[in-house]
Amino acid sequence: MGVSYGYNRAENLSVYHTGRELIMILVDTVSRGGNLLLDIGPKADGTIPVIMEERLTQIGDWLKINGEAIYGTKPWKSTQQWSPGEVPKVEYNKEYSTPYDVTKLTEKPESGKAGIESFFTTKGSDLYAILPHWPDHSFLLKDVTGAKSVSLLGSTIPLKFKASKMGVSVELPDLPEELRSQPAWVLKISR
Numbered sequence: 315m316g317v318s319y320g321y322n323r324a325e326n327l328s329v330y331h332t333g334r335e336l337i338m339i340l341v342d343t344v345s346r347g348g349n350l351l352l353d354i355g356p357k358a359d360g361t362i363p364v365i366m367e368e369r370l371t372q373i374g375d376w377l378k379i380n381g382e383a384i385y386g387t388k389p390w391k392s393t394q395q396w397s398p399g400e401v402p403k404v405e406y407n408k409e410y411s412t413p414y415d416v417t418k419l420t421e422k423p424e425s426g427k428a429g430i431e432s433f434f435t436t437k438g439s440d441l442y443a444i445l446p447h448w449p450d451h452s453f454l455l456k457d458v459t460g461a462k463s464v465s466l467l468g469s470t471i472p473l474k475f476k477a478s479k480m481g482v483s484v485e486l487p488d489l490p491e492e493l494r495s496q497p498a499w500v501l502k503i504s505r
Contacts, residue, residue: 315369320355330365333372334497335417340373341444341498342416344384345393345433376496379468383442383500387435395443395456399428420446441503448489448499456481460505467500468493 315336316325331339340350354366362370377384402419416430423429432455433444443455458481464473466487474485484501493499 315352315354315366318355319353321357321363322355327365330369331417333369333376336369336373337376337497338417338420338446340384341433341446344387345389345435345444347389376498379493379496380444380498380500382437382467382502383435383444387437387442390434390436390441392434392457394430394434395432396428397423397431399423399426401428439505441505443501443503445499445501446497449486452483452485453501454481454483455501455503458482458503461503463504465502465504466493467502468496473501
């Protein structure tokens, strides 16, 4: 969560990943078939530092709603969908680590540069599109075919969608109040 492999009382808050950053790292890793190992280093008295406890709670709160898109899933044919622009060169190694900072690529990209619009996981016949940003009104899931229904995890409102040669265009509602503070949202595409 910070930069040390264990509790380090000299670390200050600035070296810890935010809850959003940790969730983006989790989503990126799982979308590529990996598992995330977080080091939670207890203090000498065996207690978990408050900052680590807070981050674990934030991840757990997100997983309560969106865990279906993480637990027991596999990578899809495409792990990410990029926005228009120059996509950074990404080379993966066997350990599922990345030579880039996924937390920066899920923020608004610089002019002419691409950012990650969605991560994908799959389980059975369902496809999950994990969105690091809530798009305005509609979202095109490129190269997605055979959609029978589309839903937003954590909401009971069915989403309208339309298939085309480009993929599936989903009409997005205003986010329900209880989902607005999430660091990422999941569209479930049943096929």
